[in-house]
Amino acid sequence: QRSFIVSSPGKTIxxxxxxxxxxxxxxxxxxxxxxxxxxxPNEKPEITVKMQDIETNHSFPLESLPWDIVPPKDVLHxxxxxxxxxVTALEKLLINEKNNVLxxxxxxxxxxxxxxxxxxxxxxIITINSEVPLGAGLGSSATVSVGVxxxxxxxxxxxxxxxxxxxxxxxxxxxLIENWSFIGECCIQGSPSGIDNAAATHGGLIAFRKSTAxxxxxxxxxxxxxxxxxxxxxxxxxxxTKELIQKVCRLRExxxxxxxxxxxxxxxxxxxxxxxxxxxxxxRRLREILGQLIFINQKMLxxxxxxxxxxxxxxxxxxxxxxxxxxGAGGGGCTITxxxxxxxxxxxENAITKLNSxxxxxYDSLLGGPG
Ligand code: PMV
Numbered sequence: 375q376r377s378f379i380v381s382s383p384g385k386t387i388x389x390x391x392x393x394x395x396x397x398x399x400x401x402x403x404x405x406x407x408x409x410x411x412x413x414x415p416n417e418k419p420e421i422t423v424k425m426q427d428i429e430t431n432h433s434f435p436l437e438s439l440p441w442d443i444v445p446p447k448d449v450l451h452x453x454x455x456x457x458x459x460x461v462t463a464l465e466k467l468l469i470n471e472k473n474n475v476l477x478x479x480x481x482x483x484x485x486x487x488x489x490x491x492x493x494x495x496x497x498x499i500i501t502i503n504s505e506v507p508l509g510a511g512l513g514s515s516a517t518v519s520v521g522v523x524x525x526x527x528x529x530x531x532x533x534x535x536x537x538x539x540x541x542x543x544x545x546x547x548x549x550l551i552e553n554w555s556f557i558g559e560c561c562i563q564g565s566p567s568g569i570d571n572a573a574a575t576h577g578g579l580i581a582f583r584k585s586t587a588x589x590x591x592x593x594x595x596x597x598x599x600x601x602x603x604x605x606x607x608x609x610x611x612x613x614x615t616k617e618l619i620q621k622v623c624r625l626r627e628x629x630x631x632x633x634x635x636x637x638x639x640x641x642x643x644x645x646x647x648x649x650x651x652x653x654x655x656x657x658r659r660l661r662e663i664l665g666q667l668i669f670i671n672q673k674m675l676x677x678x679x680x681x682x683x684x685x686x687x688x689x690x691x692x693x694x695x696x697x698x699x700x701x702g703a704g705g706g707g708c709t710i711t712x713x714x715x716x717x718x719x720x721x722x723e724n725a726i727t728k729l730n731s732x733x734x735x736x737y738d739s740l741l742g743g744p745g
Contacts, residue, residue, distance in 0.1 A: 375415040375496065375498075375529065376528075376529070377412065377413060377414035377415070378412070378413050378524075378525055378528045378529060378535065379410060379411070379412045380410075380411050380521055380524045380525055380528070381408045381409065381410045381411070381521070382408060382409055382411075382516075382517045382520040382521050382524070382574040382575065382745065383404035383405055383406070383407065383408050383517065383573070383574055383577055383743055383744070383745065384404070384405050384407045384408070384409070384505075384506035384512040384513045384514060384516075384517055384574070385402050385403065385404055385405060385512065385513040385516070385569070385570055385573035385574065386402065386403055386405050386512060386604070386606060386701045386702075386708070386710050386739075386741070387400055387401070387402050387511075387569075387701050387702055388401045388402065388403055388579075388647065388664075388668075388701070388710070388741075389401045389640070389643050389644040389647050389667060389668075389671050390582075390640055390641070390643070390644040390671075391675070391700075391701070391702055391703065391704070392618075392619070392622050392637075392640075392675065392678055392680060392703075392704075393636070393637040393640035393641060393644075393674075394567070394569075394582065394583070394584070395619060395622070396626075396634075396637050397583065397584065397585060397637075397641075398583070398637050398638070398640050398641035398644065399581060399582070399583045399641050399644035399645055399648070400569065400581070400582045400583070400644055401579065401580070401581050401582070401644050401647055401648060402569050402570075402572075402573045402579070402580050402582060403573070403578070403579045403580075403741040403742045404573050404574070404576075404577040404578060404579075404741070404742060404743050404744070404745060405512065405604075405606065405737075405739040405740070405741065405743070406737070406738075406739040406740050406743055407505040407506045407507075407512065407606075407737060407739065408504075408505055408506070408517065409502065409503070409504040409505070409506055409514065409517035409518060409520075409521050409574075410502070410503045410504070410521070411500065411501070411502050411518070411521030411522060411524070411525050412499075412500070412501045412502075412525070413498050413499070413500050413525035413526070413528070413529045414498065414499050414501075415496070415497070415498060415499075416497030416498050416499045417497075418433075418435075418497055419435060419436045419437065419495075419497045420433045420434060420435050420436060420497045421433070421434050421436065421439075421484075421485065421488055421492070421497055421498055421499075421500070422434075422497075422498075422499040422500070423480075423481060423484055423500050423502075424499065424500070424501040424502070425477070425480060425501075425502045425503075426501075426502075426503050427502070427503065427504050427508065428474070428476050428477055428480070428508070430477050430480070430481075432471075432481065434467070434485065436494050436495070436497055437494070438467065439467070439485065439488070439489060439494070440460065440463035440464070440467070440489070441489065441494050443459050443460060443463055444457075444460060444489050444490065445457070447490070449490065449491050449527070449530075449532050449550075450532065450550065452490075452550065452553040452554050452556075452557060453557065454553070454556070454557075455560070456486075456557065456560045456561065460486060460489060461482070461486070461561070464482055464485055464486060465482075467485070468481050468482060468485075476508060476509070479515070479561065479562045480502075480515075480518055480562070482561045482562070483515075483518065483519055483522065483558040483559075483561040483562050484500060484518075484522050484558075486557070486558070486561050487519075487522055487523055487526055487554060487557065487558050488526060490554075490557070491523070491526040491527060491530055491532065491554065492526055492529075492530055493530060496530075498529060500522060500525060502518060502521060502522075504517060504518070507608050507708075507735065509612070510608045510702075510707055510708050511613070511615070511701060511702025511703060511707040511708050512606070512608075512701075512702070512708060513570035513573060513574060515559060515562040515563060515570070516555065516559055516566075516570035516571040516573070516574040517574045518558070518562075519554075519555040519556075519557075519558030519559045519561075519562065519571055519574075520551060520552075520555040520558075520571055520574040520575050522555075522558060523551050523554035523555040523557075523558055524551050524555075526554075527547070527550060527551060527554065532550070533547040533550060533551070534547070543576075543577075543744070543745070548575055548576060548745070551575050552571060552572055552575040552576070555571040555574065555575060556568055556571050558571070559571045567582070567584060567591070568591060569582045572593060573745075574745065575745050576595060576745040577742065577743055577744040577745030578595055578596065578597065578598065578742045578743075578744075578745065579595070579596040579597070579598055579651065579741070579742045580593060580594070580595060580596070581593070581594040581596060581644070581648050582594075594648075596648065596651050596652060596742075597742075598651065598741065598742040599655065599657075600657045600660075601740045601741065601742065601743070602657075602660075602661070602664075602712070602740070602741045602742070603713065603738060603739065603740050603741070604710045604711060604712050604713075604739055604741055605692065605695070605696075605710070605711040605713065605725075605736060605737070605738055605739075606701075606708055606709070606710055606711075606736070606737040606738075606739050607688045607692075607698075607708060607709045607710075607711065607729055607734045607735070607736050607737075608707075608708050608734060608735040608736075608737075609682070609684035609685060609687075609688060609706050609707065609708065609709065609732075609734055610684075610706075610733060610734060610735065611682060611684040611705070611706025611707065612706060613682075613703055613704065613705035613706040613707045614703075614705070615702070615703040617705070618680050618703040618704055618705045619703065621679060621680065622678050622679075622680060625678060625679060633678070636674050636677055636678060639670075639674055640671060640674050643667050643670055643671045643674070646663070646667055647663075647664060647667050650663040650664065650667075651664075658715045661712060661713075661714070661715055662715065664712055665696060665697045665712050665714065666697075668697040668698070668699045668710070668712055669697040669699075671699050672689070672697070672698065672699035672700065675699065675700055675704055680700070680703065680704035680705055681700055681704055681705075682700075682704060682705050682706050684706050684732075684734075685698075685700050685704065685706070685709055687732060688709045688711075688729065688732075688734065689709070691725055691728040691729050691732070692709075692711045692725050692729070694717070694721045694724070694725060695711060695713055695714060695717040695721050695722055695725045696711050696712045696713045696714040696717055697711065697712060697714075698710065698711040711725075
């Protein structure tokens, strides 16, 4: 049995959050912050999970897992929904973890995937370390799902690691990883759209649109000729994605014509961004176009009432360096700032000093890096 280390990137939504829930186009990009996941053989017949970031170190004897209710293994054809019987059995197994939600959900994801991909006869140790801040809307849970799914598929021999010099970027193993990580995300997020685990698997830029019936999803992979860097600021203001989605829903119920036209505008913003990314070869001009779109998208999100005073503060502090918008659900969480072409190092440093004085965490990240 060999050991493997894999890593996967967090994501940021560049354009289209909230409107995407109602069928508009959104654009997500992988960022430089990554989660690292290691799998190694366990001498004991146990699965041991170590997550340094949330101070977890737990072992489960393999014989305590509900193997009897797991349907016959078909690892190469992942399901697209959760098996409720397995979830109920794992809820019982993990009852003592329930007071620590992050720990509980991560365990649910890991053991659920282990039951489907792993074996009752071979224990392993899974160690996870993450640079992606938890619960900040940067897709941390998807990085865990992708890392664990990849480690298990490698460890149990369903996929092979890339050979020296091999281009893995459109490798067929990635579809298997994406589909299993979607199942892991379902354990953590309930009913995710699939954009986070797609970004964490493939990296790069992904255009995304789902029908309002939420049954079909359109995904388009874009390639970025020149890397674009953004500043990601974590306001540290806790937010609830679910509540913010409900808030937009209520606003729409009250003023359907107006809110639908905002969604249409946001769809136009995402499409204009895609067009620019596909055709604009002058990186300065590309920054200019994307900057204008960031500015307008933020105004639309403010109109939807999902911005927050902590986000306004970041917008103000970063004014001199470039346009800023919230990313993800809003109500706090993270923002992204695209640097203007004429942003000097001094302007940049001043903005960072201001942001640090608010106790925000700031990350300088390249967009669209590898999966
Ligand atoms: O904050 P996050 O990363 O959970 O992003 C939520 C994005 C929404 O558009 C508000 C919801 C969704 O499922 O697309």
